Amino acid sequence: MIRPTALLYDWDDTLADGWAGITAAMNAALAAHGMPAWSVEQTRARARRSLREAFPDLFGPGWERARDIFYAELHACHLAQLRPKPGAAAALAAGARWPQAVVSNKAGAVLRREVHHLGWRGHFGAVIGAGDAALDKPDAAPLHLALDRIGVRPSPAVWYIGDTALDMQAARAAGCTAILLGDAAHDGGVGRAAPDLNPPDADALAMLLCNII
Numbered sequence: 001m002i003r004p005t006a007l008l009y010d011w012d013d014t015l016a017d018g019w020a021g022i023t024a025a026m027n028a029a030l031a032a033h034g035m036p037a038w039s040v041e042q043t044r045a046r047a048r049r050s051l052r053e054a055f056p057d058l059f060g061p062g063w064e065r066a067r068d069i070f071y072a073e074l075h076a077c078h079l080a081q082l083r084p085k086p087g088a089a090a091a092l093a094a095g096a097r098w099p100q101a102v103v104s105n106k107a108g109a110v111l112r113r114e115v116h117h118l119g120w121r122g123h124f125g126a127v128i129g130a131g132d133a134a135l136d137k138p139d140a141a142p143l144h145l146a147l148d149r150i151g152v153r154p155s156p157a158v159w160y161i162g163d164t165a166l167d168m169q170a171a172r173a174a175g176c177t178a179i180l181l182g183d184a185a186h187d188g189g190v191g192r193a194a195p196d197l198n199p200p201d202a203d204a205l206a207m208l209l210c211n212i213i
Contacts, residue, residue: 001197002177003212006152007095008143010162011104011111011129012047014181015088015202018106018114019044021078028073029066033059044186048166050105050130050137074110079117087202092123094209101126101146103160103170108132125150138166140174147174161205165193181205 009015012022023043030037038046047054051070055063092100101124104111108129115127126149133141140154147154160171161179164187171178180195181202190198199205 002157004098004159004177005155005157006099006101006147006150006159007209008101008103008146008158008160008176010160010164010167011102011106011114013044013085013163013186014161014167015085015092015102015120016114016118017083017085018078018081020081021074022047024077024081025070025074029059029070032069033062033066041186048105048164048187051107052130053136071107071110078110079113082114082117084118085202087204087206089120090206091202091209092120094206096123097209099125099150099152101128101150103128103137103142103146105130105137105166138169138173140170143170143174143176159197163187168193168195171196179205 012018019040023038023040026043027037051067055067059066102115106129108131111129112127115121126146128142128146130136133145135141143160144154147158152158154175156177158176159179160167160176161181163181164184168178168180178196180190180193180198182200184190184193199208
């Protein structure tokens with residue numbers, strides 16, 4: 001295990017649970033296009049790419065209208081339904097010895113509101129969301145942007161911590177160590193993600209960080 005020089009985190013299902021709000025916004029967009037609603041479980045399993053990449057495939061030529069409906073609903077409800085993941089605060093506190101940042105495929109402005117709402121802005125030297133870099137995850141661009149802002153060079157000593165195979169792909173593309181948090185049951189399991197390290201939950205991650213000399 002390589003001692004970290006910096007810690008980068010995904011957001012949804014890694015540090016925070018915002019799926020109720022995301023699902024409500026998704027269902028508003030789907031309903032407006034006469035499409036069946038998604039459950040929270042379906043949203044968790046299907047929402048991987050950033051909106052600007054996923055919506056054209058899902059909604060076709062009408063995707064920009066769907067985007068506007070999605071964001072209108074999301075802005076109305078997402079903060080009220082946002083919750084920290086169990087153990088996330090402990091992990092961030094344990095990681096405070098190193099520069100920390102968030103890299104998510106959630107829209108940057110929405111992401112930064114959520115970080116502020118949970119009172120976690122002080123933990124992070126950068127909060128990078130979809131649209132902040134030229135390309136979104138799994139491309140390396142947003143991870144490299146976050147590292148540039150915290151003054152750390154990309155290397156295997158940078159840990160990127162996420163909950164999906166896409167996160168692990170982004171970590172490898174950026175030349176970072178890929179840390180899978182949890183069992184990725186919502187995304188095909190640990191085998192599909194093929195992480196370098198797999199703490200079972202955020203409490204285990206906190207303990208791991210506390211024990212690094």
